[in-house]
Amino acid sequence: xxxxxxxxxxxxxxxxxxxxxxxxxxxxxxxxxxxxxxxxxxxxxxxxxxxxxxxxxxxxxxxxxxxxxxxxxxxxxxxxxxxxxxxxxxxxxxxxxxxxxxxxxxxxxxxxxxxxxxxxxxxxxxxxxxxxxxxxxxxxxxxxxxxxxxxxxxxxxxxxxxxxxxxxxxxxxxxxxxxxxxxxxxxxxxxxxxxxxxxxxxxxxxxxxxxxxxxxxxxxxxxxxxxxxxxxxxxxxxxxxxxxxxxxxxxxxxxxxxxxxxxxxxxxxxxxxxxxxxxxxxxxxxxxxxxxxxxxxxxxxxxxxxxxxxxxxxxxxxxxxxxx
Ligand SMILES: Cc1cc2nc3c(=O)[nH]c(=O)nc-3n(C[C@H](O)[C@H](O)[C@H](O)COP(=O)(O)OP(=O)(O)OC[C@H]3O[C@@H](n4cnc5c(N)ncnc54)[C@H](O)[C@@H]3O)c2cc1C
Numbered sequence: 001x002x003x004x005x006x007x008x009x010x011x012x013x014x015x016x017x018x019x020x021x022x023x024x025x026x027x028x029x030x031x032x033x034x035x036x037x038x039x040x041x042x043x044x045x046x047x048x049x050x051x052x053x054x055x056x057x058x059x060x061x062x063x064x065x066x067x068x069x070x071x072x073x074x075x076x077x078x079x080x081x082x083x084x085x086x087x088x089x090x091x092x093x094x095x096x097x098x099x100x101x102x103x104x105x106x107x108x109x110x111x112x113x114x115x116x117x118x119x120x121x122x123x124x125x126x127x128x129x130x131x132x133x134x135x136x137x138x139x140x141x142x143x144x145x146x147x148x149x150x151x152x153x154x155x156x157x158x159x160x161x162x163x164x165x166x167x168x169x170x171x172x173x174x175x176x177x178x179x180x181x182x183x184x185x186x187x188x189x190x191x192x193x194x195x196x197x198x199x200x201x202x203x204x205x206x207x208x209x210x211x212x213x214x215x216x217x218x219x220x221x222x223x224x225x226x227x228x229x230x231x232x233x234x235x236x237x238x239x240x241x242x243x244x245x246x247x248x249x250x251x252x253x254x255x256x257x258x259x260x261x262x263x264x265x266x267x268x269x270x271x272x273x274x275x276x277x278x279x280x281x282x283x284x285x286x287x288x289x290x291x292x293x294x295x296x297x298x299x300x301x302x303x304x305x306x307x308x309x310x311x312x313x314x315x316x317x318x319x320x321x322x323x324x
Contacts, residue, residue, distance in 0.1 A: 002043050020205045021045070027049050032115060033110070036115060064215035066212070087213055089242065096239075112188075120136040137154045148258075189201075227260075268291075280317055
């Protein structure tokens with residue numbers, strides 16, 4: 001592994017200044033980044049560690065909103081009473097990540113900003129993510145790749161918390177050389193057709209500082225459902241983050257976002273519109289599952305994700321409406 005310096009700024013402005021050096025990169029828990037460094041996929045001279053900056057690992061209620069520091073670990077987040085009660089989908093997504101060991105070090109910001117886990121990228125193929133101009137999955141082993149939004153790269157966005165944050169209509173607070181800006185979750189993630197080498201709109205010298213969640217309305221129920229190809233230690237093959245605003249058994253509005261199927265968390269506005277104002281019956285849930293896969297464009301080996309996605313949407317919906 002190439003040697004690098006570790007710097008521990010105490011202020012965010014110093015962290016941002018450190019990131020302006022060539023070959024500097026921000027690190028959270030390091031559970032993704034250090035693997036990339038070991039594999040020589042990322043070769044930093046400086047790691048900018050944010051842990052010495054106070055308050056970045058806290059959850060706080062500010063007026064009607066809740067702010068979550070980007071450095072909070074996934075384990076702490078998943079056990080935080082306010083999050084469990086009012087933003088269940090996020091607690092469930094955080095507790096579905098990997099293993100207890102990784103959740104103990106992995107941070108929320110690192111989870112959202114982790115790089116793709118496509119085997120071509122991780123094995124050093126000269127793909128779009130490694131500075132090349134080809135996606136090897138198109139004619140290769142594409143079992144776990146995108147069925148929506150692919151091209152020219154067909155990675156899937158790997159984060160479990162990202163679909164939950166988009167379903168909750170979160171806003172991301174970002175610090176950079178010009179100060180801070182707020183980016184809605186809907187604008188944070190970038191399709192490969194916009195920039196095939198990156199997964200989000202952060203510049204190299206920007207830091208994801210914290211995440212704002214809007215007030216949780218009284219009738220809201222939410223849930224995260226993740227399908228894996230083994231019992232633990234791994235990313236979603238398909239997942240669904242669902243937030244329903246219910247009046248008794250009528251769905252006033254819904255926000256549904258899929259994980260594991262597209263290069264960004266994949267929202268389903270048409271399905272959301274189908275559900276608004278409706279009583280969720282098994283028939284409607286089945287139709288929602290069918291509508292969820294409209295426009296899917298599977299590759300040679302990932303067609304199984306289409307029926308899987310239908311089932312995940314139908315089951316998550318029925319499970320959530322059964323909750324009183
Ligand atoms: C065996 C294994 C299984 C895994 N399974 C899952 C899984 O099931 N689900 C899942 O979602 N993830 C999974 N992961 C991926 C990931 O390691 C964790 O989810 C973790 O949350 C990453 O957080 P971190 O703080 O360790 O990130 P780091 O490794 O520190 O950083 C990851 C990336 O984010 C960037 N970054 C970190 N913090 C910031 C910030 N504040 N602002 C801007 N950029 C930042 C880093 O530069 C780096 O590129 C798995 C990883 C491993 C090794």
